Amino acid sequence: MNPKTRGAAGCLLAGLGATTALLVWAPRAAFSIDGGFEGHARDLSVLFVDLPLIVLGGALVPLFAWTLTVRWVHRPWAAVLAAVAALALGVWGLTEWWTPRQQPDPGYGPGI
Numbered sequence: 001m002n003p004k005t006r007g008a009a010g011c012l013l014a015g016l017g018a019t020t021a022l023l024v025w026a027p028r029a030a031f032s033i034d035g036g037f038e039g040h041a042r043d044l045s046v047l048f049v050d051l052p053l054i055v056l057g058g059a060l061v062p063l064f065a066w067t068l069t070v071r072w073v074h075r076p077w078a079a080v081l082a083a084v085a086a087l088a089l090g091v092w093g094l095t096e097w098w099t100p101r102q103q104p105d106p107g108y109g110p111g112i
Contacts, residue, residue, distance in 0.1 A: 009066070010066050013080070013084075014060070015059070017061060017062040017083075020087060021054045021057060021058025021059075021091065022051075022058065024091050024094060025050070025054045025055075025094070028099070029046040029047075029050065033046060054094065057090065057094075058091075061090040062083040062086055062087040063083070065082045065087075066083040069082040069083070
């Protein structure tokens with residue numbers, strides 16, 4: 001595998017990881033951005049802090065797995081499997097660990 005192809009594959013995996021992390025993040029952060037009833041629970045730190053960290057992590061985790069596997073194993077298909085597995089584990093860890101506010105505070109239910 002020549003260096004250009006190796007670099008392109010790494011960039012493609014980094015873009016796939018960033019996109020996947022963003023798509024997993026968005027529905028979970030929607031309530032914090034909207035804020036519920038009269039914006040009472042609005043928390044825009046999910047946009048300014050969490051979003052960049054999640055996209056950066058989604059890009060770097062598969063890229064590091066790809067790079068390490070290519071250097072150790074020298075087989076591109078094994079590196080792709082390692083990068084996809086690292087991305088899947090990273091997304092699983094994100095959904096288990098990062099939990100923004102999902103429901104409104106008590107007393108702000110739908111109607112009386």
